[in-house]
Structure formats: C-alpha cells, structure tokens
Amino acid sequence: MHVFVSALLGGLLIGLAASLMMFLIGRIAGVSGIASKAIRNPRQQSWSLAFLLGLVIGTSFFHNLSGASAPQLDTSATLLIISGLLVGLGTRLASGCTSGHGICGLARLSSRSLVAVAAFMITAMVTVFLRFQG
Template identity: 45%
Template structure:
C-alpha cells in the first residue's frame, strides 16, 4: 500500500521566518548577552517564581520574549494572515512525546533553538553534537513511522 504524504513547500514564508528567528537571536545576544534558547529563557523566567539552583533572576525580558512568541499567531491573524495547525488525536502519544522532548532538553543542556540556531552560530562543539543527535533521531523517527510502520 503506497502512502501519499505531502508537506507544504513554503520557501518565502520559511525564509522570512528564519530571518526573524535569526534577528531575535542576535537581539537577545546583543541586548542581554544571553542565548535565545526557549528552554533556557523559560527556565530563567520560571526561576523567578520557583527557586531552582542557578536560575537567573532577570525575568522582565524573558517575559517579553515569551509573550512575543505567544502573541505572534494572533497578530498575524489580525493582519489578515491565516494560521493553520493540526493536532493529533492521540493524546497519550503527545504526552509521551512531550516528556521525551523535555528529557532530551534536560540531558542535552538546551533545546533545538539554543543549540541549532545560537550554538551552531557560535561554533560550539557541544551544539554540533546535540544538533546531529536530535536531527538523526528525527530522521530515524520519520523513517520508521512512514516507511516501516506505514503511518502518518
């Protein structure tokens, strides 16, 4: 049985999204001297309320960054753009996946944005290893799900 799985090809939206991500990473580094990794930003923000070892206390810019992340889709919709998203119906699978991502973020000392965008730009060997690991795991997962198990 042959499956027809298509992924939308959106080069211009992807290009501008990448430009904005890079610009925000440069701004966070230039203005605050910090890495624009979402896991670290969130941990630092939560550390202002829930004391954790080594958590920074500079929550204001972190709050602004997180609000900006959440405000972007509604802002796009207000300007006439559309936001389409599909959510799988397998809530158990989503919960397991979320826990595995959180575990990987903790074990890898950062998330995809911190290592992939900022760490690679700084030529960090640790980030190269982290990106190679999560990209390899992603490739393997897609291959197994689509070609071995035959699902979407």
C-alpha cells in the same frame, strides 16, 4: 504567501531576534533556558516572561496575517503529552534545546552544539522513517 517565502522570512526573523538578544543583553535565545529562568529566577522573570509571551503573540499575529487555517491533528492528546515530556527530557539531557544549540550554538561554533544538533537531526530522521514506513 508561498511556503518558501514564509519559511525564509521566519528564519530571518529568528536570526535577527537571536542576534539582537545576544548583542543587546548578552543572552542566548535558547527557549528552554529562557523558560527555566522564567520559572526559577525571579530577578530574570520579567524579560523571560516577555520573551515567551512575545513568542505566543508573534506566532498568533503572523498566523492570522497569513490567513492560513489551523492545522488539524490526527494524534491523540495522550501521545502529544508524552511526546512533549520526552522532548523536555531530551532538552535537559542535551543541556539545551534546538534553538539554543541549532541557532545560537552553531553560530558560535560550539562543538557541544554541533554534537547536539547532529543527534537531533539523526533522531528526527529515524523517527520519521519509523513513523511513515510502509
């Protein structure tokens, strides 16, 4: 499948899932908030865990369906762990993650989400520039 087509289908499915979640159960599809609920709130644990499990199973299913090979990483495990921790810290400081702010927050015209997404994008551009400079 062409990269453009798979990206388009992925975006449509993410938008559909976020819309259904908002309209059916009144929740925002922010993955960091859902993961936090799965850990901290036993009453909301079942649907939170089901959502997170669905992300893993859905990703595996569509990856296998595409026939693509697994990506090869040339980065050390230590750097990946540090990067993950920094993303977690940024998520906490921004009061949400890219899915919560970028997909759901912008759709609701949230000014806080607009600022957060602008910060995400600027940081990503600077990081790519510094990483691949020269």
